[in-house]
Each structure stands twice: as C-alpha cells, then as structure tokens.
Amino acid sequence: MNFASAKKALLEELIRMRSDGVDRIFLQDETFDDFQKLLLPNQPNVSGSENTGEDFSLNERIARALPQSSSPKENASVTDFLLPEPPSFLIPDGTKQMKWEWLREKVLGCETCNEQLNPKANVVFGEGDLDA
Known part of the structure; x- marks a missing residue:
C-alpha cells in the first residue's frame, strides 16, 4: 500500500x-x-x-x-463431543414460583449441564422477579 x-x-x-x-x-x-x-x-x-x-x-x-494467523489442525474436528438429545419433561402444576423452583432444580441437577461445565464455574439460572 x-x-x-x-x-x-x-x-x-x-x-x-x-x-x-x-x-x-x-x-x-x-x-x-x-x-x-x-x-x-x-x-x-x-x-x-x-x-x-x-x-x-x-x-x-x-x-x-496484528495477530498472526494460524492454520487449523489437519485432524481437528468441529465438535469433540456430542450432546445428547434434549430431554422432554412436563412441568408440574402449581404456582409460578413452584414451577420456577422445580425447573431450577431440574437444570441445576442436569447431568449434561454439569458434565460440560467448566470446573471453576457454576450453572447460572435466572434471578430476579418472576413478574418483571
């Protein structure tokens, strides 16, 4: 130039x-x-x-x-792991708060979520007012 x-x-x-x-x-x-x-x-x-x-x-x-460009590894795959099919479940009847608590426990106890989680991290589930 x-x-x-x-x-x-x-x-x-x-x-x-x-x-x-x-x-x-x-x-x-x-x-x-x-x-x-x-x-x-x-x-x-x-x-x-x-x-x-x-x-x-x-x-x-x-x-x-400027950052140096790097070439991809020859045998590198796009995904090193495959996620299982998402589970299907029914949220039990109850108040909005009860449904939220049930769903929170379901997510925090999810085996797949916890397996894929960084060891130094937490699963973050929504916080705040449910009516906001």
Whole structure:
C-alpha cells in the first residue's frame, strides 16, 4: 500500500469510528512521532510506492501488532463431543414460583449441564422477579 492510500484508509477509519461514537483514540508516543515525521509539511513529500525508513518502521510495528494467523489442525474436528438429545419433561402444576423452583432444580441437577461445565464455574439460572 502506498503512502497516499494508507493516509486515505486511516482517515476513512477515523471517520467511521467517529460516526460510531468514538471520540478518542490512544496512540503510543512512537506511533505519534512516526505520524508527525511523515505528515509534517516541511518534510519532503513521500510519493507513490516509495518507502522510507520511517515508513518501514511504522509498517513493521503495525505488522507485529496484528495477530498472526494460524492454520487449523489437519485432524481437528468441529465438535469433540456430542450432546445428547434434549430431554422432554412436563412441568408440574402449581404456582409460578413452584414451577420456577422445580425447573431450577431440574437444570441445576442436569447431568449434561454439569458434565460440560467448566470446573471453576457454576450453572447460572435466572434471578430476579418472576413478574418483571
């Protein structure tokens, strides 16, 4: 990407961010210094595909900051486990609170839920007013 198209892409991204409600961004001091070196009016204009040392160092830092892509394992499967068919059950008659309590106990005691649960986690069941 040449300098002119990079400037345009940066400007368009900043405009998009502003329209999304972002009113501030954080720049590291060395990144800000690099922009100043490239954009000061008394500096020679960088044209077309010409690369300067500043251009290269900025591009190099950007490339290092981007996440490295990884290739998927050859024998990796999408799912390592299969969930059983969901159980069918009837909620017993009673008040709304009684039905809620029964359903809560059913979920918290569910073998599949507890097997798939992270050992450091809990099954989270809704809280609050039932009439809300």
